[in-house]
Amino acid sequence: MDKKEHLPTYSTAQLALRNGQDRKEIWISYKGLIYDVGGSRLWKNGRHYEHWAGQDLTAEMEDAPHGEWVFERFPIIGKLI
Template sequence: MRTYTRAQLALRNGQDKPEIWVAYRGVIYDVSASRLWRQGKHYEHWAGQDLTAELDGDAPHTARVFEKFPVVGKLEQP
């Protein structure tokens, strides 16, 4: 599985490139097909970044929500 840097992830924000990606627990998902992520924003969350800290304690859904999205790769760990 390919590894991406945070800078590479940041470019997939729905505005700089057509892809809309988010990372969660070290895995990068392509959420481009989701109508809920249009233009790179989903409620107060922005695409192109690691959402782990935001979602682990605050999301109204479980991590299973990512199961329906394709995995793009892994997020490079600092």
Template sequence: MKEYTRSQLALRNGSDREEIWCAYKGIIYDVKKSRLWRNGKHYEHWAGQDLTDELNDAPHNENVFDKFEVVGRLVN
């Protein structure tokens, strides 16, 4: 699996590139096909970030990531 740093993930925020990626528990997902992530925003959340700590505040559980393509692993 390809590895990406936090800086590389931050570039995939939907503003400068077509890529809209988010990380959860060390796995990076491509969320651009979701209408809820248009322009890299999802309510008060932004793409290009690790959302692991923010999921507790979401109205859904981690299974939401099952429908998205895995693009890589987040490394430090």
């Protein structure tokens, strides 16, 4: 059984609160999964270059200088509904 099946679910409004400003958590979403990026110095204060935490960044990955493998280093917190 896939561990991702039993992850908690969060709405876009709940994700938006985890932007590094309103709460301590710094989360982003990619392809329906929510990642905790708070441990990365590149996401300090909830911002990574022109990207803000608390959002779904799936569409923005097309322009990124890296591939989706970058998410492998971050823990998965839940699923975006």
